[in-house]
Amino acid sequence: MSNQSLPNDAPSWLRQMDRVLDAIAALCRGITGTSLVFLTVIFGWLVFGRYVLNATPTWVEQAALLLVMVIAFLGAAVGIHENTHLSVTLLRTSSPPRFKTLLIVLTDLILAGFGGLMLWYGAQLTMFKWGSMIPLIHLPEGLRSLPLTIGGGLVMLFSLGHLIRLWVGVDTRKDSFD
Amino acid sequence: ENWRGWNIHVDGYPNTVAMDKFAELLAEKTGGEITLQMFHGGTLGSQPDAIEQVRLGGLEVGNFNLGPIGPIAPEANVVSLPFIFKDVPHMFRVLNGEGGEMISAGMEAKGLIPLAWYDAGARSFYNGGKPINTPADVAGMKVRVMNNDLYSGMIAELGGNPSPMAFAEVYQALKTGVVDGAENNWPSYESTGHFEVAGYYSLSQHLIIPECLCINADSYNGLSDEMKAAVKEAAMESAELQHSLWAEREEASRAKVESGGVVTNEIADKAPFQAAMGPVYEGYLSSNPDLRPLVELIQATD
């Protein structure tokens, strides 16, 4: 959820957009949460394999690194939607309203642009590396950059969502308006 | 032109000295037209990352081990087949002949040109419990290996338990017994301090993986013939220096760990180890059938 709900007089297309973005964020939370649980379980399996079966599952280490990518980049995108990233808001909170809005627009534009670059160059990196295999798990090396690519697209999407809400004057982030 | 170079080794290491020498010779032989700024200690990224950076043209040169090039160029992976080389001189005879050309061609297709081959010695097993003389001694042993199917396959075929593990965790893991052993060459066995916690070094010499002084293919192919010759010459001379420094370093490391109480043993009969590698070779050849001639060429080289 991008914080509180929309006011009652919000246009219906905006509600629609909100529902879609919320659904995407919820899907990401589901994926990252499952990844974390799975990550924990495969490490248990690793130790069990080494001690009890005397056969260490050699795929765990590389698989774990991939899962962490998923958690980090999808989770970071959700963090944009929910506004939970660490940032320094000193200037913003002490600025007059119009300047403050300018700062917020600038921030969202920078985030959207950076998300776009993540998407574009992440896709190139993914294609560049698709041909070689990650040792021990036999999956394409390109998978390593896929979470960054998708996460980048989502960062762009969620920041644009912020901007659109701000544009129609219904932004609900705590510090958007005074 | 100002080039940038990558090297994983620290100050004073043979490869570091040799790469600095390469930079010096490069400036000298090109009359200052090409300069090279070296970044040692792997500070611009891990080895697989740096290989990618050279391929993409972010860096021009790098000193790479052929092991991590294997997943990109299958031809280069052939040197990661356990026991494929009889000894280090044999490995160099192969690389300086037709075998070297085939490997180079495979790498060039992926945007990397090896200018010269560096020596990285031979890797052998070490552990904290007992000398290894036969495959039976490896059976049941948890051995840390690098991330490569061939290496983990090797340990598995010997009856051991291959345990991939981050390099930084190995010292502590050997000490507490999370793993029983690992494998490396003399200088690394010494500099990582692993000899302090795993005092039996058995000269299996199962992997003899060379290193290369590599250059980005576009950077090299864009040079005039004269410049190419100068670059190549500088690389060959730096390799010569590296080989002699490496030999000294191996001796020094061996002397140091042996005076530190390490028990070294030759393996009288390596045939049973080699015989156990059949499935590893078959697996490699079945996924790279066109590389059979290269493997046979190496085996036929004297």
Added chain:
Amino acid sequence: MGLLVLLGLFALCVVIGVPVAFALGVSAIAAFWFEGLPLMIGFQRIISGINVFSLMAIPFFIFAGELMFHGGIAMRLVRFASAAVGAVRGGLGIVNVFSSMLFGGISGSAVADISALGSILVPVMKEKGYDADYAVNVTVTSSIAGIIIPPSHNMIIFAIAAGGGISISKLFLAGVVPGILMCVCLAVAAYLVAVKRGYKAEKFPGWTALALTFASAIPGLMTAVIIVGGVLSGVFTVTESGAFGAIYAFVVTLLVYRNITWANFKLAVGQAVRTTAMVMILIACAGAFAYMLTFYQVPAKTVTLLTGLTDNPILILLMINAALLILGMIMDMAALILICTPIFLPVANSLGIDPLQFGMILLVNLGLGLCTPPVGSCLFVGCAVGKLPMEQAVRTIWPFYAAIFVALMMITFIPAISMTLPNMLQ
């Protein structure tokens, strides 16, 4: 010029309120572009920043902490801890410091320490009425003990960077006294700040109450026993122990305390993922930022600049400390160890400083850097688990920096602190 782009854009982004992680990423990518480097490599650096196995401790310990919190283990630990040390002002702060000393003796990693102890102790301290910034400050700064008290991955990296002439066993021994010294200094600071802020001491509830709270906390305390015992006996590595901590916490809360419901579990997972992602994206983008700093040879140039100012041995030592502190503020540890050791070690040797002692000076300095803005993994994790804006944590952290600084000066100028134990080994 390129360096100006990197640092200037970073500062600008931070000031207008771009999340710090993205400010690092944006300025690094801009510098890549400015230098004509392929931008794909910039994003490769962001990925590689977290393609690091030892960082796996972060999600595991954070997850374990959330499970303990939502499953009721943490609450029982609070009752026990406040019964035991509540009679001392700032008692939980002091407990926090010494927990890090003990945990540092197992984990060897500051990030593991802050993820593990921070996830449990910060909520606990907040619940007992300590200010969030105090709780975060204590936890963040004491996590450096993980690096100084053996074992320590970073000491191994230092030994390798020094060219292999250093015995790792001796290096480990050299860290024991400096680590304890640092924790004592921090405990003193934790006490003084607690007194200054007027945190009230509770009445000692009596031995019976203490025993009862202890009994109910035993299954929770067993988490520590399992982690410690498992690592020391070689059943698993520290990273793996984090996963076991999480699995154990889940089993205990499910079967023993019966506090964990599906809703609670989802809450714990969700919170753990959120915190992990916040921290990991910061570390990822800091990787690209550090690449450009290395590219511009910032470490080497800083060193030349500062050490060129004087030839007085005491001042040179202070300059070395200053250079390391400054670099530590903007870059993370492992890369700096590799870059700075070959530059500084010969200088230190020429002043008669033993490599072991130099290692301690280096590690404490860079460790302090992990707790400072703008780039500090421990500060990142601390603020994330404490749900505290970074500027708020940093505003009141000074007494704790000062405590580490005092320890640092003693370690720099009194060789015996580092050398006595390793010399006894001979």
